[in-house]
Structure formats: C-alpha cells, structure tokens
Amino acid sequence: MSNTNLKTPKKFLKVKNVNNNEIIPQYDVVRQDYTQKEKVLLGELRENLVDLAISSGENFQPDEEKLLNDIKNFLFARFTGDGEKISAEYLDKLSNKILRDLIGYGEIDSLIHDDDLEEIMINGIDKPVFVYHRKYGMMKTNVKFSDEKELMDLIDSIARQINRRIDQESPILDGRLADGSRINATIPPASADGPSLTIRKFKKDPLTIIDLIKSKTISVELAAFLWLCFDGLGVKSANAIISGGTSSGKTTTLNALCAFINPKERIITIEDTLELQIPHEHVIRMETKPANVENKGELTMNDLVKNSLRQRPDRIIVGEVRAGEAITLFTALNTGHSGFGTLHSNDARETITRLTNEPMSVPEIMIQAIDFIIMQNRIYTSTGVSYRRISEVAEVVGIEEGVVQLNKIFEWNPETDRIENVSISSKFLSQIANLSGNTINEIHREIENRETVLNHMVKHDIRDVDDVKTILDLYFKDSQKVLNRIMLGR
Ligand SMILES: Nc1ncnc2c1ncn2[C@@H]1O[C@H](COP(=O)(O)OP(=O)(O)O)[C@@H](O)[C@H]1O
C-alpha cells in the first residue's frame, strides 16, 4: 500500500518563531476548520466507516488508498449532486483531511506526517506536545491533550494496531507502527503523572552515504576507505561495529554504509524493531518478538542470530548488540561469516570493555574478528541544534598479553571540523592488497578513484537511496566505465 498521496498538505503545517528569542522555538500546527457542509459530509462518512468496521469484524484494517478513493467519489457525487462545482485541488485536499480524521492519529496526525520531525513527545495531560525537528532541534508545539481519555484512546488504538495491550499490569508498551516508527507508551503506575507517549519517527526517505558526506558526518576520504574495506575487492570484506551514544546516529550510519556491501553477499538482518532499510536485493529481515500474554513465543536476538547460521548468510547484521547474542555473533564472525552491528558506548576502548564483560562476555581472543570500530558522536550546541560526526575509526590489529590492540586510523578534529587520516598504514588494506595481488599503492589509487565517484554524486546531488545504489552497482560491474563517464562529464 502506498502512502505517497496521503501526505498532509504543507499548508496545514507552519513552523513559526524559529529565530526569535524564545528558549524553545514554537512549532504551530494550523488547523483548518470544516465548513458546516463539510462537517455534515464528514459525519456521514464516519457513520459509513463504522458500519464497514462492524461488518468486517474485529480485524478491521482499512486499505487507505481504497478508502481515499471512496471518500473522493462520495464527496464528488454529493457536491455535483447538489449542483456545486468543485476543483480537483479542493477535492483532493478535503478528502485527505477527512481520511486523516477518520483513521489517523487525531491531534498529532499532522506531526506524524511531517518527515522533518525526528521525535514526537507527549508528556501527559495539559502539557504541550514537544517535537524534535531535524533542522531546528527541540520545539514546543501548540498541540495539547486536555482530556486523559483522548490520550488513552490514542495509546489504546496504537496498541491495538500492533496487536498488543497496555494496562495497569503491563503499563509499558514498546513497539513499531506500520510505517516503521518506534513507539513507547507508559501509563500509571509506570509514569506517575499520567500517560506518556514517545514516537521516534521513521524517516521515509533514508539518509544515504551522500547525505552523510554532505552533512559532514563522514568525509569523502573515509567513505571511500570504508567502501573499499566493505566490498573488500571481493577477496575479504571487513567486519565492523558502529559505536556511540543514544541517538548519535549509529543505525543511520550503519544503514548508509550497508550500500557498500558487495552486491553478491546474502545478508540476514536481525533487529528488535525493524529500522534498517538496506538497498540490497538479497536480504532477509528478522525481528525479535516479546512473549505473548501467556508468556510464550518469545524470540530473542540470540535465537535469531543462532537461526541465521542455518540461513546460509554471508553477512549477519545485528541492529543493536546488547547481551547474549554477542557471543553467538562473534562465533559466527570467527567462523568465516562477515558482520556488522551497532553498540552503545562512548569510545573504542569502552566498546571492547563492554563486549568482553557481562552480559556480553565475549572472550578477548574472539574480538579480533572485528576489523573496525567506528565511533559515532552527537555533538550538542548551545542553540539546541545538534550535529553528528564519525569521531574515530579504530582498527583492531591483534591481541597482546590478553589485551586487544587498537590502531586509530581516522579521527575527527573538533577545531577544524575535519575527519583526519591519522595513521600511516592499515593492516586491513595490506591484507586486501596481498589477497588481491595488488600493491598497497594500487589499493590507495583505488580508494582515490572511489573518492572521485562519491564527489561526483555529491556535486550532482545524486543522493536518493536508489540512485546511489545504481551508481555503486555500476561501479561494481565496470568501474572504468563509471570513471570514464565522470571524466567526460556525462
Ligand atoms: N548523520 C545524521 N545527520 C542527521 N540526522 C541524523 C544523522 N544520523 C541520525 N540522524 C537522525 O537521528 C535520529 C536517531 O538516529 P539513529 O541512527 O536511530 O540513532 P542511534 O541508532 O544511535 O540511536 C534519527 O531520526 C535519524 O534520522
């Protein structure tokens, strides 16, 4: 089902007061009231929908596209029946608005449909709803729930959508909406002052490696280096852990870097909630599942990592490594599979410490299976706007007297805001050179060629996930052809 024509028209949204002196800028949702006639029509449509829901039984799941069409036809028939002429634009706008009122998210519906919002935070009754805007940072909205029942209805309807429930006995709900957004709801006694709802919105148009280069999260040089290490010229592909704090952009960076995976690899992804959108043909996405009401049917990360070994994976990607699955993953990495994962930690050394201690308890000797630790950082500024940088890339070079040895290869310099190459050599590049029969100079030239390709995409704003993938695939098939084309300016 496509949602493309269901976007709230931009006219309904207005971001105000962004540059004034308010401590927290204001985000105003402009609501357009219905005319008397529109209200009557909305009422009739609502009755029709209720009838439809009753006749379809418990699992009523309206098909949005069909419903929108039905609404349009109904409105068109009613207006022309009354001898009124209506424009296609008005019909479109009114139908979408009615659709949202019928099956949407009520008060916060327009927030849910704004792709510029990262997060929506409802802290209770009679308090403003906050949003985190990609450009402006934390903002206060003019949306408020003044009625506890209204907020509980919203939370209940979200719980129903994902076939779960929230009540006094299990007052915390964690899950994913149909559009991929992650939600967390709490009610008393878990949240003392009443219900809360936090939505981390799924970005429909994912950030690609080109976006990350443009926003300086990664440098072209580092991206080209990782591109070569990840596809490994077909002889050896790198394993990497992306580490950082909450919301530092680990999953986003992982997702963007996955575009570099050799197109011939078979990928199994394993996540608590599906977030990764990897542009790859050969991929199976696995998701964990909590136990049901009878405490049965739980699927843990570890269950899924174990199972993935029976799925003939080339590469196993674990969304977030936290506990017992770590050792299963590292066993896989030590037996010839490749892997990626994200992990919560503050620096490369701490990443190792966390991996080798409870509850992950991976033996030091197994850690050597990782080639790179990529540190992702979120830097907050006094204006409330934050930015993300890859702050360090460390190579795991071996183990000496039981201590894992790290070699820093790239490091972000906060003074110049550049990611600098701080190492003379990389063990991994030497291995690729040996295995592929190239000199290390040839490998460096190849990295430079890839920089040329990435720079070309940046310059021509080729950033969309499919377009980026097309060029990377072309390069994989015939790199010289791509380079020639760029040289000839075509
Ligand atoms: N490099 C980036 N530039 C801009 N926004 C980003 C970047 N990385 C992540 N984000 C945004 O930040 C939010 C959190 O990112 P995510 O990758 O889920 O973080 P983490 O996995 O570290 O918790 C998402 O809404 C995402 O779109």
Ligand SMILES: [Mg+2]
């Ligand atoms: Mg994450």
